[in-house]
Amino acid sequence: MVKQAVDSEVIRVSARVRGVVQGVGFRPFVYRLAVSRGLIGFVHNDGRGVVLEFEGPHDSVVAALKALETEAPPAARVEAIEWVEVTATGGRTFEIADSADEARVETLVSPDIAICEDCLREMADPGDRRHRYPFINCTNCGPRFTIITGVPYDRPRTTMAGFAMCPDCAAEYGDPADRRFHAQPVACPVCGPRVELRGPGGESVPCEDPVSEVRLLLKAGSMVAVKGLGGYHMACDARNSNAVQVLRDRKTREDKPFALMAADIETVERFCEISGEERELLLSPKRPIVLFRKKGDELPEAIAPNNRYLGFMLPYSPLHRLLFGGGLDVLVMTSGNRADEPIAYWDEDAYEQLAGIADYFLTHDRPIYRRVDDSVTRVFRGGEMLIRRSRGCVPTPVPLPKEYGENALGCGAEVKNTFCVTKGDRAFVSHHIGDLINPAAVAAFEEGVEHFKELFDAEPTVVAYDMHPDYFATQYAEKLTGVSKVPVQHHHAHIAAVLGEHGFEGPVIGVAWDGAGYGPDGTVWGGEILLAERSSYERLGRFRRVPLAGGDAAVREPWRAALGYLTETFGFQSGTFDSILPGISGEIREAVVAMLDKRFNVVESSSAGRLFDCVASLLGFSGGVNYEGQAAVELEQRADPRETRHYPFTVTDGEPFEIDWRPAVAAVAEDIRAGTDRTVISARFHNTAARMVAAAAERAREITGLSSVALSGGVFQNITLLDRTLPLLERARFDVLLHKYLPPNDGCISYGQVVAALASL
Ligand SMILES: [Zn+2]
Ligand SMILES: [Zn+2]
Ligand SMILES: [Zn+2]
Structure with a gap:
């Protein structure tokens, strides 16, 4: 503590700030903080963060120290402030000193940061020299991780190295009081990157104002590949159902939901329910894609087929912001890739990879050093649940x-x-x-x-x-x-x-449910109940194993998995499956049943994900999956939230104990024969899976005496399942641990x- 002192007594403190404090406008922030309070001293970067000294009246120094954390720039992340009182030296000024030896940098590299309010204002101001400039940025915003080629973070080690600053930009860059002081990607229309319109083969299409041109093209229904921060997106007008369908067709065999970008949050509110927490995530400087519950059907179904959610993000680069207006308020902004390939981020690759998909390219000459996809996230119980942690x-x-x-x-x-x-x-x-x-x-x-x-x-x-x-x-x-x-x-x-x-x-009861993972016993694992510490684990229980005909083929074609579950439940009498897997031709079905019967090319799996696939197939998912977890995702979308009943199952004794799903599979089949509504069956199945988690946790508690449960695995991305599981565990007095920072x-x-x-x- 600073010693109790007379308010006006002059003191001096030396402080070190750790965290994401370089490349995010921290030094100019400290400078302004000090100058506005009449403090003297200095601030500089070193290998471990920001070092500063404040000298002045006791109360002002204390207030400034507090403000380091509470008023830090939006992109900064202050992890720790350590300080000691030192002898006052006197002086007149506060200075931003040159960085100390930065040869070995331990400070954190900043992620890319969405365009800030100040830059948006300048960009909209016809009198500003960066009016409508698509690469405007400052110390509080702009590209970071995607353009950094090495450390320490300064301009020569970014993809801005090739752009020499004009005198105006250089003056801003060098002025400690300027909001662009040491903003490494600083640029303007005179000296910085430029956008360019290119045709379907990547050939240059000369035009006065490529961004305005692209807006017209999008409005007219064209597919435009747009170079963003971490790669190319494929964009089209999301209100144009024909355009959305064309994009889907050109990207081939894709059912995966398209992400959307809206001009502003008011637009998102027209199509989706938004909670306070969701609003905060959507507007946060990381600007992720946030999944929202859809309302109304104003947007084409082809955006997210069979899905109750829409993934929206807001413009995060100035270039994105400029695409809106003139009748465009929602764009499809899906990954610029072909089928399963990673998104294109080098210009020449993009022209090649997106040939036949893009009618035009809106590109520019600032290279992307790292391919980084958009992050995808959602809110669950008021907290964030990440699905993809990236840009x-x-x-x-x-x-x-x-x-x-x-x-x-x-x-x-x-x-x-x-x-x-x-x-x-x-x-x-x-x-x-x-x-x-x-x-x-x-x-x-x-x-x-x-x-x-x-x-x-x-x-x-x-x-x-x-x-x-x-x-x-x-x-x-x-x-x-x-x-x-x-x-x-x-x-x-x-x-x-x-x-x-x-x-x-730990130790903790770990429930790890996913599609598949290597089991040391030579079978495929995926519905596991573990006694786990950080350093070791023991397998307490698992799902009853299912035979999967053709191994991985059963992952791509969920009906194959379904036949494994059905033959285990009902045996091999022919004709049993006619009414419950109607979408599959009799001949193919019989061939797979024969494989299962002879245990030919069959893999044994305790996967939880395959059980979801099985039920999805029984409820009519007859095709192949073209993204991971697709059948389960569609199954979840169907679940009737009002249904409370569930199906029977048993937990058998043994080491490991076994969750036997056969009674549940039989009951699903029975409900289908009885003509029960599929939304009800899906809900009952989710209720059953939730009870399986709770019953397995209860059994694990009997064995271990533990009452903490950790849940992980792709199956728990299913919030319908989580929503039904958590109350059961809580009522049974389990402490539940979910992921905090990772998907x-x-x-x-x-x-x-x-x-x-x-x-x-
Ligand atoms: Zn800015
Ligand atoms: Zn310039
Ligand atoms: Zn996994």
Whole structure:
């Protein structure tokens, strides 16, 4: 504490601020703070954050110290302020000193930040020199992570290196009182990047004002690829149902919901219900895609087929903001990619990859260094539940439970891969890399790991990875030399992630439900109840195993999984399945039943995700899935929220104990035969799954005496399930731990791996 003193007594304090405080306008903020209070002293960056000294009347100094946290710039994240009182030196000025030795930088790299109010105002002002300039930014906003090529963060180590500042920009950049002081991407129409319109083959289309031209093209129904912060989007007018359908057709076989971008929050409110928490997320500087409950049907169904939710974001770059107006208020802004490939972010790749999809390209000459997808999130019970943690969130670190002397690399899983590099007590979980079955995603993984090691000056000595021998990430880890290698079971990693995020040692009852993960017993796991600590686990229970004909084929075609469940429930009498899997031709069905009967090319799985697939198939999902979890997502959308009944199931004794779903599958089949409404069946099934979680937790409590339950795995992205599960667990007096910073899907695995590996050392 500053000693109790007379209000006007002059004191001097020396303080260090840690967190995301570089590249976010922190020094000019401190400067203004000091000058406005008549304080003298200095502020500068060093390798570990911002260092400052304030000198002046006691009360003013205390107020300024407090304001460091409460009034920090929107993009800053103050983690800690440490200060001591020092001897007053006297003087007249407050100075922004040159940065101390920045050779080894430990400060955090900022994520990309949505355009701020001040820049929006200037951009709209016809008298401003950046009027309608699509690359306007300042210390509080603009691209960061996507343009940073190295550290320390300054202009030569960004993709702005090729743009020499004009005298006006240089003056702003050099003036401590200016809101662009040391804003590395500072630019203007004279010296900065420019937009350009290009045709379907990437050929230049000369025009006076490419942005206005693109607005007209969109209004007329064209598909335009727009270069954003982390990659290209495909855009079209979301009110034009023909355009939306054309885009869907051109992107081929896609049912995945399209993300939308609206001019402002009022527009989003016309189409969706928005709570206070959702509003806050939508407007936050990370500007994620937020999933909202749809209201009305003013927008075309093809935007999000069979879905009660719409994913909306607001314009986050000035270029996006300029696309609206002139009758355009909602745009489809979906990933600029073809089918399952990662989004295009290099111009030449985009022209090639999006040929046949884009009628035009709205591009520019500021290169994107990192491909970063939009983050996707939603609100559950008043808190944030991430689905994809990427642009705007990364590379903000996720805390580790404690400071570790060794740095670790977590290689992640196969689908929705992220990797993670740790240093001290921080884990730098990467942006969404994608599915590591794709060469472009593999390249992004390999380059990304190297980039993170450099950015955070962390050379891992411990490498944690999945046990699945066929995963690319596993093979990558196995090839590394001179490091300790720690394989981590997939579902243990899920639960370890929850434990790590809460700084909780365990033990805990871990319920890890997903599609599939490698089981050390040679079967596929996915409906697991674990006794878990950060460093170890024991399998207490699991779903009854189901035979899956054709292995992965049963993931792509859920009806194959359904036949596994049906034959286990009803046996192999022919004709049993005619009425309950009507969409599948008799011949194909019989062939799969024969495979199951002979146990030919059959994989045994305790997956929870496949059970959802099975019920979705029985309720009419007859096609193949073209995005992960599609059948389950559509099943969830159907559930009638008013239905309270559930189906029977049993939890059998044994080590591990087993959740036997056969009575539930039989009851679903019975309801279908009886002509029960499908929305009711879906709801009853969700109620059943919730009761399965609760019953399994109860059984685990009998065995272990524990009352804390951690939930993870892609299945728990299903908020209908969560909504029905949590009250059951709470009523039974369980403490429930959910993810805090990461998604429940495999995006959390890399972090869970390092948490487990570091704890086991
Ligand atoms: Zn700004
Ligand atoms: Zn300029
Ligand atoms: Zn998983």
